[in-house]
Amino acid sequence: xxxxxxxxxxxxxxxxxxxxxxxxxxxxxxxxxxxxxxxxxxxxxxxxxxxxxxxxxxxxxxxxxxxxxxxxxxxxxxxxxxxxxxxxxxxxxxxxxxxxxxxxxxxxxxxxxxxxxxxxxxxxxxxxxxxxxxxxxxxxxxxxxxxxxxxxxxxxxxxxxxxxxxxxxxxxxxxxxxxxxxxxxxxxxxxxxxxxxxxxxxxxxxxxxxxxxxxxxxxxxxxxxxxxxx
Amino acid sequence: xxxxxxxxxxxxxxxxxxxxxxxxxxxxxxxxxxxxxxxxxxxxxxxxxxxxxxxxxxxxxxxxxxxxxxxxxxxxxxxxxxxxxxxxxxxxxxxxxxxxxxxxxxxxxxxxxxxxxxxxxxxxxxxxxxxxxxxxxxxxxxxxxxxxxxxxxxxxxxxxxxxxxxxxxxxxxxxxxxxxxxxxxxxxxxxxxxxxxxxxxxxxxxxxxxxxxxxxxxxxxxxxxxxxxxxxxxxxxxxxxxxxxxxxxxxxxxxxxxxxxxxxxxxxxxxxxxxxxxxxxxxxxxxxxxxxxxxxxxxxxxxxxxxxxxxxxxxxxxxxxxxxxxxxxxxxxxxxxxxxxxxxxxxxxxxxxxxxxxxxxxxxxxxxxxxxxxxxxxxxxxxxxxxxxxxxxxxxxxxxxxxxxxxxxxxxxxxxxxxxxxxxxxxxxxxxxxxxxxxxxxxxxxxxxxxxxxxxxxxxx
Numbered sequence: 094x095x096x097x098x099x100x101x102x103x104x105x106x107x108x109x110x111x112x113x114x115x116x117x118x119x120x121x122x123x124x125x126x127x128x129x130x131x132x133x134x135x136x137x138x139x140x141x142x143x144x145x146x147x148x149x150x151x152x153x154x155x156x157x158x159x160x161x162x163x164x165x166x167x168x169x170x171x172x173x174x175x176x177x178x179x180x181x182x183x184x185x186x187x188x189x190x191x192x193x194x195x196x197x198x199x200x201x202x203x204x205x206x207x208x209x210x211x212x213x214x215x216x217x218x219x220x221x222x223x224x225x226x227x228x229x230x231x232x233x234x235x236x237x238x239x240x241x242x243x244x245x246x247x248x249x250x251x252x253x254x255x256x257x258x259x260x261x262x263x264x265x266x267x268x269x270x271x272x273x274x275x276x277x278x279x280x281x282x283x284x285x286x287x288x289x290x291x292x293x294x295x296x297x298x299x300x301x302x303x304x305x306x307x308x309x310x311x312x313x314x315x316x317x318x319x320x321x322x323x
Numbered sequence: 324x325x326x327x328x329x330x331x332x333x334x335x336x337x338x339x340x341x342x343x344x345x346x347x348x349x350x351x352x353x354x355x356x357x358x359x360x361x362x363x364x365x366x367x368x369x370x371x372x373x374x375x376x377x378x379x380x381x382x383x384x385x386x387x388x389x390x391x392x393x394x395x396x397x398x399x400x401x402x403x404x405x406x407x408x409x410x411x412x413x414x415x416x417x418x419x420x421x422x423x424x425x426x427x428x429x430x431x432x433x434x435x436x437x438x439x440x441x442x443x444x445x446x447x448x449x450x451x452x453x454x455x456x457x458x459x460x461x462x463x464x465x466x467x468x469x470x471x472x473x474x475x476x477x478x479x480x481x482x483x484x485x486x487x488x489x490x491x492x493x494x495x496x497x498x499x500x501x502x503x504x505x506x507x508x509x510x511x512x513x514x515x516x517x518x519x520x521x522x523x524x525x526x527x528x529x530x531x532x533x534x535x536x537x538x539x540x541x542x543x544x545x546x547x548x549x550x551x552x553x554x555x556x557x558x559x560x561x562x563x564x565x566x567x568x569x570x571x572x573x574x575x576x577x578x579x580x581x582x583x584x585x586x587x588x589x590x591x592x593x594x595x596x597x598x599x600x601x602x603x604x605x606x607x608x609x610x611x612x613x614x615x616x617x618x619x620x621x622x623x624x625x626x627x628x629x630x631x632x633x634x635x636x637x638x639x640x641x642x643x644x645x646x647x648x649x650x651x652x653x654x655x656x657x658x659x660x661x662x663x664x665x666x667x668x669x670x671x672x673x674x675x676x677x678x679x680x681x682x683x684x685x686x687x688x689x690x691x692x693x694x695x696x697x698x699x700x701x702x703x704x705x706x707x708x709x710x711x712x713x714x715x716x717x718x719x720x721x722x723x724x725x726x727x728x729x730x731x732x733x734x735x736x737x738x739x740x741x742x743x744x745x746x747x748x749x750x751x752x753x754x755x756x757x758x759x760x761x762x763x764x765x766x767x768x769x770x771x772x773x774x775x776x777x778x779x780x781x782x783x784x
Contacts, residue, residue: 097744098770100777107781119781124734130727132685134707138731145735173701222686255644259684264762266682271766272336272648273684276346302767 095159096124099294105321106159106195109210113203115157122149128166131174132260140174147171147184155202156192159317161224161292164194169227194224196233196292196316206236212322213243216314217286219277219300221293222255234292234316241319247284254280258299274303281311289313328678331653341479345650348478353641355584356692365580374573376696379632382531382565386622389531389564390613396534400596402609409616410440413558416612417442417523418449420554426451426520430512430552432538432545433457434525435473435635436560438657439616439670442523453523454515456544461508465492471651472659474582474637479650512544522548522606526559527634528574529611532567535595536611539578539588546592555606557594561613562631574634577694581636617670627702630665632695639689639699645682655679661689665702673710680706741778748772 095103107117127142158164175181224230257273301313360368394404407413446453455464459477470476486499528537536557579585598605640646640660651659655676656667689699
């Protein structure tokens with residue numbers, strides 16, 4: 094998704110990682126983690142894509158992912174997919190420890206909170222469900238945002254409610270998904286923020302698409318884009 | 324090709340008053356639960372959840388043992404346990420007993436288990452009068468609707484709708500004050516309690532080591548149902564058994580808090596056996612109907628049988644962003660919300676409503692609030708896979724299956740993936756209102772397409 098639709102997020106993430114002293118490599122064979130197939134009930138197809146992921150990233154020291162949802166798929170659900178294949182499962186367990194959601198990597202592995210960013214904006218942060226509930230991504234992005242000069246973070250209420258994306262759910266139950274994101278947008282609007290920030294590109298696509306449809310002037314940014322600003 | 328399920332979802336979403344009613348009522352229950360389990364209110368909440376899960380796991384893993392122990396202890400107190408395979412057997416048992424004892428009037432307290440088997444309809448069909456005595460359930464019985472919510476059955480109805488209903492069904496002047504409506508129902512139901520021959524209740528817990536049926540409630544109607552008539556029949560799913568009375572210390576701390584945010588329900592009744600010599604209250608006869616109705620089918624599946632741990636608190640409904648939009652009656656069976664989405668396919672078969680496990684954004688909020696830690700999102704994913712396997716046999720969803728095969732192929736051929744992306748972006752988003760793209764566009768806009776992919780830009784850097 095970042096590769097084909099939101100390349101700026103990828104570039105921003107690489108820039109921030111380099112700024113904090115990481116050497117960034119982009120294995121060109123990478124495509125997808127297979128979550129769309131897994132969540133749609135096609136486990137054989139998901140396994141095919143997941144195997145490709147394992148092959149591609151076998152040699153990587155740390156795999157930093159600009160999505161809480163993809164990270165959760167790799168770190169939690171690959172094991173479910175291969176529970177009957179001991180050899181692949183061993184490879185999964187080896188790679189699980191090296192997969193990091195972007196904000197978690199910065200705060201826990203790179204050990205930084207202030208990446209020298211500056212953005213004059215009032216923002217609100219959207220917790221992507223998989224990052225929040227499967228990985229516990231809650232404090233890290235807020236700590237990083239807290240160190241961005243010129244930025245004011247205003248929490249939305251309720252903060253932890255789903256934006257209604259849910260992968261194929263968004264198109265299989267589009268009317269329902271639309272109703273869910275409109276409730277989310279009401280919460281966003283109540284904060285008075287001009288920008289919604291998240292660590293999940295798919296949530297952002299859903300929220301941005303609905304904001305645009307509603308004629309709202311509120312914009313969306315990935316955390317990496319905020320942190321790359323100066 | 325819109326299904327009945329799609330239709331119900333659409334109708335509910337389009338009803339602004341109903342949307343407000345559902346969202347407000349579930350929101351209130353949700354907030355109360357959050358306060359009741361907050362660290363300062365219940366410091367050992369997470370430990371209690373872990374403990375409750377372990378007790379349920381142990382009970383379900385050893386179900387045969389604990390059911391037999393429960394049965395022996397009920398018999399020791401002078402009661403009788405009756406095993407029923409399905410709704411027909413339950414109705415046959417009640418009808419035969421009613422005939423033998425010349426019983427005509429039955430009062431009922433709230434029970435989702437009896438809703439499962441349409442007990443009222445079956446009894447009425449044979450000429451018995453069976454009256455719901457929980458206020459919400461009574462309203463629904465008059466309206467001839469099924470519960471909208473596991474713990475708040477009439478959550479979707481306004482007092483004005485209730486006023487119309489009472490006026491029409493009870494032939495009384497229209498009354499819109501809730502307290503007066505309650506008093507009205509009370510005066511009707513009090514007469515029923517006094518005249519009833521049989522009281523039918525559900526059960527929240529069946530305690531194996533004491534043979535007790537435990538019922539929690541707020542209105543006192545369950546206590547009257549189980550003590551005023553000369554016969555009491557408790558009807559419960561076999562999964563309701565717990566090993567020891569002391570386990571209640573765990574479950575009772577969790578149940579009311581998760582359901583309504585109360586520390587305890589107003590009434591917690593422990594019923595073991597008929598009235599004994601010297602006692603002034605209680606029935607002459609005491610029966611416990613243990614219902615299977617598909618539950619044993621879940622037992623062989625180690626991943627999914629945790630679905631049977633459910634204590635019917637309704638917390639997953641209140642927190643679910645999908646339930647809070649589509650409400651209870653969109654669901655194809657008596658159980659709604661996330662728990663309904665996993666119980667229905669397992670009890671009724673995945674083909675009962677194949678779309679059900681897919682009607683979730685998999686946000687995980689349900690699993691987070693479940694007091695017995697049922698991993699609902701994981702079970703939904705398992706059921707999605709089961710449904711697709713069942714589809715494959717019936718040659719349904721061919722196009723989608725082909726689509727995901729193509730997806731898997733493209734994702735394992737990075738050069739072709741890159742080329743397909745380049746061609747796609749150069750052509751722009753296709754126009755049209757059909758397929759997934761049309762569904763997306765019906766609610767939202769698409770992002771502008773970038774000129775270059777990340778990998779192209781990365782190479783040039």
